[in-house]
Amino acid sequence: MHRYRSHTCGALRETHVGETVRLSGWCHRIRDHGGVLFIDLRDHYGLTQCVVDPDSPAFKVAETLRSEWVVRVDGKVRNRPAGTENPELPTGNVELYITEIEVLGPAGELPMQVFGDQNFPEETRLKYRFLDLRREKLHQNIVKRGQIIDSLRRRMKEGGFFEFQTPILTASSPEGARDFLVPSRLHPGKFYALPQAPQQFKQLTMIAGFDRYFQIAPCFRDEDARADRSPGEFYQLDIEMSFVTQEDVFQAVEPVLRGVFEEFGEGRPVTPVFPRIPYAEAMLKYGVDKPDLRNPIIIADVTAEFLREDVTFNAFKNVIKAGGVVRAIPAPGAAGQPRSFFDKLNDWARGEGAPGLGYIVFEDEGGELVGRGPIAKFVPAEAQAAIAITAGVRAGDAVFFSAGEEAKAAGLAGKARTRIGEELDLIDRERFDLCWITDFPMFEWNEEEKKIDFSHNPFSMPNFDHDAFLALDPADEKTILGITAFQYDIVCNGVELSSGAIRNHRPDIMRKAFAIAGYGEDVLEAKFGGMLRALSYGAPPHGGIAPGVDRIVMLLCNAQNLREVVLFPMNQRAEDLMMGAPSEVTMKQLRELHIRLNLPEK
Numbered sequence: 001m002h003r004y005r006s007h008t009c010g011a012l013r014e015t016h017v018g019e020t021v022r023l024s025g026w027c028h029r030i031r032d033h034g035g036v037l038f039i040d041l042r043d044h045y046g047l048t049q050c051v052v053d054p055d056s057p058a059f060k061v062a063e064t065l066r067s068e069w070v071v072r073v074d075g076k077v078r079n080r081p082a083g084t085e086n087p088e089l090p091t092g093n094v095e096l097y098i099t100e101i102e103v104l105g106p107a108g109e110l111p112m113q114v115f116g117d118q119n120f121p122e123e124t125r126l127k128y129r130f131l132d133l134r135r136e137k138l139h140q141n142i143v144k145r146g147q148i149i150d151s152l153r154r155r156m157k158e159g160g161f162f163e164f165q166t167p168i169l170t171a172s173s174p175e176g177a178r179d180f181l182v183p184s185r186l187h188p189g190k191f192y193a194l195p196q197a198p199q200q201f202k203q204l205t206m207i208a209g210f211d212r213y214f215q216i217a218p219c220f221r222d223e224d225a226r227a228d229r230s231p232g233e234f235y236q237l238d239i240e241m242s243f244v245t246q247e248d249v250f251q252a253v254e255p256v257l258r259g260v261f262e263e264f265g266e267g268r269p270v271t272p273v274f275p276r277i278p279y280a281e282a283m284l285k286y287g288v289d290k291p292d293l294r295n296p297i298i299i300a301d302v303t304a305e306f307l308r309e310d311v312t313f314n315a316f317k318n319v320i321k322a323g324g325v326v327r328a329i330p331a332p333g334a335a336g337q338p339r340s341f342f343d344k345l346n347d348w349a350r351g352e353g354a355p356g357l358g359y360i361v362f363e364d365e366g367g368e369l370v371g372r373g374p375i376a377k378f379v380p381a382e383a384q385a386a387i388a389i390t391a392g393v394r395a396g397d398a399v400f401f402s403a404g405e406e407a408k409a410a411g412l413a414g415k416a417r418t419r420i421g422e423e424l425d426l427i428d429r430e431r432f433d434l435c436w437i438t439d440f441p442m443f444e445w446n447e448e449e450k451k452i453d454f455s456h457n458p459f460s461m462p463n464f465d466h467d468a469f470l471a472l473d474p475a476d477e478k479t480i481l482g483i484t485a486f487q488y489d490i491v492c493n494g495v496e497l498s499s500g501a502i503r504n505h506r507p508d509i510m511r512k513a514f515a516i517a518g519y520g521e522d523v524l525e526a527k528f529g530g531m532l533r534a535l536s537y538g539a540p541p542h543g544g545i546a547p548g549v550d551r552i553v554m555l556l557c558n559a560q561n562l563r564e565v566v567l568f569p570m571n572q573r574a575e576d577l578m579m580g581a582p583s584e585v586t587m588k589q590l591r592e593l594h595i596r597l598n599l600p601e602k
Contacts, residue, residue, distance in 0.1 A: 004072055004104075010046020012091050016077045023048060023096065024072045024104065026134065027065050029115045037062050039098070041073065044139075048091045050075065052098040061101040068114055068134075070105035073098050122563075127577040129568055141565045144264065145553045149216055151263055152237050152549070155256040161214040161239070166201035168194060168218070171530075178222035180232075188594035194220035197546060199459075200531055202240040203503055206542040207534050213240045216549065224572075230550060230562050231574035236498070237552075240544035246486050246502050249543050250274070250436060257490070257497075257547065261432045264556045269431040274490070278439040287327070287402075287414020289440075292494030293433035295421035299413045300391045302328040302401070305383055313378035316358075319403045326403045327413040328391040331420050334398035335361050341423065342373075345400065348419060354412050357400045362388060364395035373398075418494075432492055432555070439463065440487040443480050443516065452480055454517050459510070459531075460485040460501035461543075466509060474516050490547060492555055500545025507535045 004024040012021065025043035032038075039050040039062065050073055052062040058073070065071065075098040086092030111127075112120045114134045125132045132138055153163070172179045172193040179193040195201075197219045205213050217238040225231035237256075241249060254274055261270045275293075282289050285298050303325045306316045316326050334341065342359060349357040360371040360379065371384040379387070391399045400420065402413040421427045442462050444455040452474075462469055463484045472480060486502035504510045510532065514524045524532065553565040563569040570576050590597065 008045035009041050009043040009048045010090055012048055012077055012094050012096070014079065014093050017079055017094060019077050020074065021077055021096065022072065022074050023050070025070070026114075027067055027069045027071060030065060030067065039065065039073075041071070041096075042134075046090060049080070049086075049095040050098050051095050052101075056098055058098045058101040061103065062098065065101075065103075066107065068107040068110060068131075069103060070107070072102040072104055074100040122571065123577060126563075126569065126571055129578050133567070138564065141553070141557045141559065142567055144557055145549075145565055145567075148260060148264055148553055148556060149549060151260050152256065152552075153216065155259055156214045156237070156239070159212075159252055159256065161212040162210065164202075164205060164210070164213050164215055166195070166198040166205075166215065166217065170195050170201075173200075180220045180222050183593040183595055185593055196221050197236065198238050202238060202544060203531070203542065204534055206240055206242045207537070207539045211242050213544075214238060217546070222574075225570070225574065230566060231570050231572070234562075235549040236546040237549055238544070238546045239500075240542060242540040242542045244502070244541070244543055246438070246488065246543065249488075249500060249502070249545060250276075253490070253545055253547070257434065257492075257552075260552065261434070261492075261556065265432055271432065271434045274434045274436050276436045276438050279437055279441065279484070280439070282437050283410050283414075284327075287410045287412070287417055288494075289437050289489065290491045290494055290496040291414075291435070291437075292418065292421075292427065293435055294428045294431060294493060295417060296332070296426055297330055297417045297421055298392065299410075299417055300328045300330075302326050302387050302390050305387045305390060306379075308383050308386075310380045311378065311383050313358075313375050315355075316401070316403045324404050325406050325409050326401055327409050328387065329357075329400045329402065329413050329416045329420060330391050330393045331359075331398040331400060331424060332393070332426065333396055334420075334424060335363055335396045337398075337424075342398075345416070345419065345423070349412065349416065352412060352415060354402070354404075357402065357416060359398055359400045360384065360387070361398045362393055362395050369395055375401075434490065434492045437489040437491060438487075439484040440489075441481070442483040442485040442487075442513070445477075445481060451518050452477065452516060454513075456485065456487050457499070457501050458513065458517070459504050460487045461504045461506075461541075462486075462509070462513065466506070469509060470512050472512070472516065480516060486543070488545070490545065492552075495551055495555060497551055498545050498547040500543065502541070502543035505535055505539040505541055507532055510535070 001022050006022045009023055009025045023041055025041045028040040028042035028047060030037060030039050036051065036053045039052065041048050041050050052059050073096065075096045077094050078097055080093060080095050110131065112124050112131055114131060133142065169182060169192040172181065172191065173196055177196055179196065182192040182194065184190045184192060198215060198217050202213050215238045217236055218233055219236055220233050223231065239253065241252065258270055279289055282291055284301060287299055303320055306313065306326050307320055320326065346356045358375045360373045360376050363370050363372060369385060369388060371379065376384065387399065388394065393399050400416055402409045402416060441455040443452050446453040463486050488501065489499050490497045504513065511521065511524060550562050550566060554562055557565050559565050568578065
């Protein structure tokens with residue numbers, strides 16, 4: 001028999017009854033039933049109930065066991081007594097009668113329990129992550145993560161993509177988030193950087209003549225943590241393709257993501273064909289460029305309705321005259337809500353920096369639609385009817401309003417849409433709704449510097465006739481600010497999974513784009529000279545995308561925080577509490593790197 005086990009703790013079935021077997025694992029739970037000890041033995045594969053009584057030669061050792069001790073047990077498999085079976089366990093019809101126990105690894109007093117679903121402080125969980133990972137839910141999340149990555153890799157290869165590995169030590173990038181820098185011992189005063197993403201390398205791979213690239217790529221960014229963003233490092237499914245249009249990228253990526261969500265979504269419906277939603281439409285209808293389409297609320301523009309002469313609500317009219325807009329956020333069925341529902345939403349809006357949320361409640365009186373509420377008296381019946389038609393509301397519904405400069409009005413309306421959807425329980429949480437957001441603006445007005453600047457990604461191809469783009473007058477701000485780019489995001493349930501683009505592979509168009517944004521040839525050469533040179537030696541049209549693996553896993557595990565799906569995460573302050581990173585280094589190490597510390601005063 002094997003030194004440690006003949007079977008795993010998830011393997012035994014009724015077909016093994018009568019066999020003498022050997023298991024090894026952790027003592028998950030120990031119960032004393034009138035002198036008979038029941039030990040739930042756990043390993044990576046499952047859990048088996050083991051029994052030892054005073055007649056067993058192993059009983060004295062069994063009495064010394066404690067939670068999370070690692071043991072080897074020998075014994076005979078038998079059926080559980082009738083009525084004690086556990087149908088929730090694959091091994092639930094059998095138990096192991098123990099004849100011998102060997103303690104392989106005793107455990108000290110535990111800082112946190114593994115058995116059960118108790119909540120422990122995050123600091124404790126991260127410091128003792130190896131214990132946290134023994135807990136069932138987290139353990140399952142990490143296993144599922146590996147399975148999802150396997151599925152992504154398999155699907156990419158089936159789609160004709162070839163897996164590449166790009167450098168981890170590279171040059172510092174002048175754009176994006178802060179780099180993590182690595183000092184060079186051989187080149188004093190110079191630094192490598194960990195890649196924020198393999199962006200330039202994957203483009204260079206296409207320029208080098210390869211056709212379909214992918215990589216489960218580690219990315220490193222020195223930025224603050226959020227629930228949907230890990231500090232320090234994260235992984236993405238990095239993809240690039242040559243000789244493709246935007247639609248080609250969609251057709252290649254969509255089946256991969258749909259397939260993964262169907263495979264691991266536990267039967268929840270997945271969008272069969274991802275809708276393409278232009279950025280401008282998303283901002284109007286949802287108030288955000290990462291809409292949660294499970295929420296049925298659609299925002300409407302009612303600026304024209306409040307401009308009517310018979311409307312006397314001057315607060316909105318003055319906003320409109322100053323160049324602002326009014327957005328309507330429907331609240332289906334809200335007419336039956338108590339006054340506190342409306343007051344709470346108003347208080348919430350004030351907390352967001354707005355004066356409040358004006359609203360009208362629509363009711364049926366004698367077959368006529370009648371509006372009530374704080375601003376209804378300033379909006380006559382005909383105007384109310386027009387608002388109801390535009391916002392798509394009817395008797396029994398309410399409509400809230402957000403007014404202001406377009407971006408701010410859209411932002412508040414988008415947050416209100418989410419809030420109302422949650423308050424009224426309108427969001428179907430048992431499905432995955434995915435979509436593409438397309439046609440992002442290429443440029444935007446930088447109010448602080450009073451100039452045109454890049455809106456999203458400076459390396460995207462403008463969705464504009466190439467010759468006409470090269471002939472653009474930089475002073476023609478109206479035309480320039482109306483140009484969109486071949487840039488796209490993929491969104492699932494309100495979570496941005498990825499940004500992508502068809503790249504600007506033409507050096508002349510790239511120079512023009514940077515010139516429009518006020519960057520001279522010298523700046524372009526200094527910051528992006530390597531890429532510019534590569535593009536100058538015959539670059540194919542190419543494009544790609546990079547869905548976030550951590551966010552995909554988070555959605556499929558129903559987790560609210562990335563730390564629930566990452567093996568060894570850092571805390572919010574980018575500290576590894578388990579390993580003690582970041583840590584101080586010795587003066588000898590610093591001298592080898594030609595570095596002297598200049599620490600801030602405490």
